[in-house]
Amino acid sequence: MIRKQRERGRKGSPIHIRGHIRLLVSLMKRQILCSQSKALLLLYLYKYKYNNAAALPSVGIRKLPLSAQMGSSATPADSYISEGEDHIIQDKDLLRRTDSGTTGSLHVLEDLVNRASLEADRTLCNKLLNKCTQSGQLKQARIVHAHILTSTFNDDLPIHNTILNTYVKCGSLDDAHKLFDEMPHRDLVTWTALISGYSQHDRPEEALVLFPQMLRHGLQPNQFTLSSLLKAAGAGPDPDDKHGRQLHAHCFKCGFDSNVYVGTSLVDMYARCGRMDESQIIFDALDTKNEVSWNALIAGHARKGQGEHALRLFWKMLRGGFNPTHFTYSSVFTVCASAGSMEQGKWVHSHMIKSGVNLVAFVGNTLLDMYAKSGSIDDAKKVFDRLVRRDIVSFNSMLTGYSQHGLGKETVQLFEQMLRIGIQPNDITFLCLLTACSHARLLDEGQYYFHLMRKRFKIEPQVWHYVTMVDLLGRAGLLDRADKFIREMPIEPTAAVWGALLGACRMHNNIDLGAYAAERAFELDPYDSGPYIILANMYASAGRLNDAAKVRKMMKESGVKKEPACSWVEIENAVHMFVANDDAHPQRAEIYRMWEMISKKIKEVGYVPDTSHVLFFVDQQEREVKLQFHSEKLALAFALLNTSPGSTIRIKKNIRVCGDCHSAIKYVSKMERREIIVRDTNRFHHFRDGSCSCGDYW
DNA sequence: TTCTTAATGG
Incomplete structure (x- = not known):
């Protein structure tokens, strides 16, 4: 109790600062405070602002012409966090220069300056960390952390957990893990924060290895720990359900499987492992479901290519009285996009409009993609133009749309517009751009952008960029240059690279080079039927039926099966499939x-x-x-x-x-x-x- | 103080 009181009046605490401000204001009102000294008020304002901003106007501080006093280095209290420590130091210098005058307030001010230590109090630190967490400002988080290390509450476990979480949310798992290692005490929250950090940042293995360690320390997981672990179990590079099953048993044993978060994570985990039946069973058994549970199940079917099932679940969700969210619409549009069922997609789009969901990039990108993939590039462009905020994916999706529709000029224009707006292209952007150039016979542009990607944007081309370049050169009839290009590649060519050359050879009837390219493709990927069929067709159309037969025999012997060709057409909300003959x-x-x-x-x-x-x-x-x-x-x-x-x-x-x-x-x-x-x-x-x-x- | 759901390529 005594300690608490002492703490409350300690320097830096809200009450302490409030008292100072009141004193300063009264000095100012009596004209005792000279104008330069108002800088001091700014310093207090920094601290005060984060404790009780609403109280400021009532003491009249806002009316101070602060910027006039501070010159160009004036910093509004709001930007304290983003400006960082430099400004605090600057203000201190200002303070030191303060008050060369000889007013009677000198002593008071000197005292105040000395006592205006920058040591932050606990509440302030929490608020600052909170702000860092929201805005992801790692550098500021480190500064606050440094303040805490020199504070009297450095041995406080909750505040360390908060810092750890802030590091996680700022994306620095290195900082988080380092703090974790240095912490003298750790509780369940500490372990959970780190586990969830790895799981949220797509490092599932590191999340999963922490679990047995945590158990060895005698800690039992709660709903937070389990849902994070399940997320990690479903995200493995080759998601197997070994971890998942063990965790499931754990959830069951502790009775957490009926918790919505854990239950939903289980639904999601099984769905990601491809076990849709088990996912469905868990879903059905959930006492409490929410939108997220539905979304996890719908997305699972969508990922597995079970589009119709996903759509049925969508209607069921609506009938059940749940409101679809961005995630729901996103999955459903993806399903419609891959099935090319524009009519159903349109219906869901109108449903989304009625429900008042904003056309933000999150869901708009998939809607755009749906229209583009259904063949309606005009509708895709309309969606693109109406997007509330466009991100890199919006641009990439629109570029993909243009490029798949053979609209080379539009692709290039949109790309240039994107650069003007200041959006950084990524490797996918360039892949779309190069594909567009290839499809639209823009040979010079394609080569120019391939160089630009490396030179100006420092993006190292991946194998798919090389495939597209081979395609570009090959289609244009420059078969020898394409061949040379492959030989000079800095990375090993894959079957797809040779496949692109083979395709170009078919187009320009160059059987010798085509046969060579096909040989390379067979070596690198003997299980792809594509090159065998192309080569056999090339021989056949040149009348070399014996050679064609040889290729066909080779294909048979290597056990490759030709994927049956099929076509789909949507008539009145139903998609019909056709196979040859x-x-x-x-x-x-x-x-x-x-x-x-x-x-x-x-x-x-x-x-x-x-x-x-x-x-x-x-x-x-x-x-x-x-x-x-x-x-x-x-x-x-x-x-x-x-x-x-x-x-x-x-x-x-x-x-x-x-x-x-x-x-x-x-x-x-x-x-x-x-x-x-x-x-x-x-x-x-x-x-x-x-x-x-x-x-x-x- | 700690938790679950989507999207862009070939």
Whole structure:
């Protein structure tokens, strides 16, 4: 009790400062305080501000012309934290120079200056640390920490825990761990703060090893510890559920599994380990669920590519009376983006507008991506323009959109705009930019940006940047330069690098270099069917059927399976899938009849089936028959049967569209007066009035 | 004083 009183009146404590300010104000009112000495008031203001800002106007200090007194170095109390220690020292110097006058207040002031030690009190330190935590200012946190080390409350455990947490939130786990090691005493909060630090900053292994150590110190985890540990268990490089299961047992034993935080973390952990069934069981068993629990489950299905399931859960969540959050919308838009289901995405978008959720980058980026990936680049741009705050991901998403739609000029313009605004590009930005240059035949621009990336932005190109450069050079027909470029790469070329060269060789019919590139690709990744198929097709279309057969045999022997080609088309909120020569579809007969009719009609206006893309069909007529039933053709016939005249048709494909289909779709777009948008593995084709946006360059 | 959920590439 006595100690408490002493502490309350100690110098630096709020009461102490308040008293000083009152005294100073009264001196000032009686004209005893000379003008220079008002600097002293500023010093007190610094301290006072953080204790009770609301009380300031009542003592009239705000009316002081502080900046006039302090010259250009004047610092408003608000910016104390961000300006740091230098200014405090500066103010001290000012104080020393204060009061050369000989007023009767001299003694009083001298006394005050001496007593105005900068030692902070506990409340002030907590507030300062809090502010550092919120704004992530590590440097200031270290200064406050230094003050605390020389203070009388240095052996205080809670304040050390707060510092540790501040370091964590400022992103410096080194500082946090160092403090942890130096601390004379640690409690559960200390351990938990460090564990959660590693887990939040994506260093799961380091979080997990702390757990057994903590147990050895005789501490039992609580809900905070367990949820952090579960997050770490689900985030491992190769998330296995060994840690997860042990933790689950621990949660169960201590009865924490019914806690919302721990329960939700369990749902999330199993979902990240790919065990959706167990995730669902835990979710169902939760007495108390919140939005986060739903989001974790929905995101889990979305990540696993179970889009339909995720959407069903979304509707269920709504029916259950839960309000979707940014996270929910974000997952749902991602699902719609990868399925190319724009109609459902639009519906959810309108739902989001009605619910009043702001179009911030967090959710806007995924919405933008959804429109771009569904083929509507105009809607994507609208979303981009309306975003409340654009971040690097917003720009990257928009750049990706442009580049996939073959809009090279727009990509370059947006990139330049981004630089003007002062947003730092990252490696993904450059990947989009280079891809755009490649797709739009912007050879010089592509090479220029590749150098710029290194020189001006100090971003070391990753293997994917090299792949794109090989693609850029190769597409432009500079096959030898592309080959040389690969040989001069500072990093080892991967199968994808050689694959890019192979693709270019196919485009420019260079079989020898193509065969060489394919060999390298086989060596580096024998399990990818792509290069085998391309090479075999190249041989086949050059009439070298024996060589084609050899490649095919090689592929068979290495046990590679060709991924079946399929196409998807969305009709009235349902996505329909087609495989080549589909014979299981309920509307099969109509679809085939439809295509035969179309085929006949477009042949009359000039369509010539190109059979060079088909392997091993000796007889010309048979070749043509097989060719007719590529999945995108079936999807197109189906869409023509089931949509109203004039409406846009959007088709998604899992491999690159073949030359014959590309040609056929061009004719169909003209004849049927339809806009047809085909999304293949690396770009969009907008067919309109007989031509394609890719300019037959893909 | 300590806790859970999303997004951009090929």
